[in-house]
Amino acid sequence: xxxxxxxxxxxxxxxxxxxxxxxxxxxxxxxxxxxxxxxxxxxxxxxxxxxxxxxxxxxxxxxxxxxxxxxxxxxxxxxxxxxxxxxxxxxxxxxxxxxxxxxxxxxxxxxxxxxxxxxxxxxxxxxxxxxxxxxxxxxxxxxxxxxxxxxxxxxxxxxxxxxxxxxxxxxxxxxxxxxxxxxxxxxxxxxxxxxxxxxxxxxxxxxxxxxxxxxxxxxxxxxxxxxxxxxxxxxxxxxx
Numbered sequence: 001x002x003x004x005x006x007x008x009x010x011x012x013x014x015x016x017x018x019x020x021x022x023x024x025x026x027x028x029x030x031x032x033x034x035x036x037x038x039x040x041x042x043x044x045x046x047x048x049x050x051x052x053x054x055x056x057x058x059x060x061x062x063x064x065x066x067x068x069x070x071x072x073x074x075x076x077x078x079x080x081x082x083x084x085x086x087x088x089x090x091x092x093x094x095x096x097x098x099x100x101x102x103x104x105x106x107x108x109x110x111x112x113x114x115x116x117x118x119x120x121x122x123x124x125x126x127x128x129x130x131x132x133x134x135x136x137x138x139x140x141x142x143x144x145x146x147x148x149x150x151x152x153x154x155x156x157x158x159x160x161x162x163x164x165x166x167x168x169x170x171x172x173x174x175x176x177x178x179x180x181x182x183x184x185x186x187x188x189x190x191x192x193x194x195x196x197x198x199x200x201x202x203x204x205x206x207x208x209x210x211x212x213x214x215x216x217x218x219x220x221x222x223x224x225x226x227x228x229x230x231x232x233x234x235x236x237x238x239x240x
Contacts, residue, residue, distance in 0.1 A: 001130035
């Protein structure tokens with residue numbers, strides 16, 4: 001089942017050259033995925049009833065051509081596969097002419113909101129989403145990062161979590177990790193580089209009041225930020 005919705009790039013979505021910024025692209029993908037879940041009765045309004053909430057583990061996006069202010073976008077999303085506790089979802093954004101301008105993939109878990117633990121994805125849940133098993137936007141699978149180290153960082157910088165960073169689940173909103181990253185980037189990198197590829201790995205939730213230490217390093221033309229709290233890795237963000 002491919003779910004779609006239309007969007008228009010607004011003033012709040014643009015940056016350099018009046019083009020959509022990375023948060024705007026991610027926000028469209030997040031919104032269309034939420035609408036898809038709403039349509040099968042596993043969305044935001046059903047959280048209290050089902051005692052279940054979707055939580056994202058990974059993002060990977062590639063921007064092929066950035067839309068500009070006023071452009072109309074068609075966003076498509078689908079469940080690619082469901083394995084045990086993991087649900088994989090892909091995205092495609094298209095312009096008015098039907099050209100693909102951005103692609104993305106993601107990995108999710110369904111969390112018991114009372115126990116704060118992932119639940120096994122049963123066949124009846126999988127059947128609601130009608131996975132498109134043969135439709136994938138990337139050739140390689142999205143995988144977790146293991147054995148992450150921060151010894152080779154160029155510098156580290158603290159980021160204080162603000163109230164505006166917190167979402168309805170009382171932890172840092174997954175899109176606001178980009179706000180944090182752009183505050184950490186060196187000024188010359190922030191001003192002079194455009195990142196058309198974004199990878200975000202969420203390891204542990206970040207909550208209001210936590211002091212986040214962000215370790216910045218570069219590898220193979222990638223800018224990598226590892227966010228830690230009390231020596232525990234919370235997230236890894238790659239921009240390139």
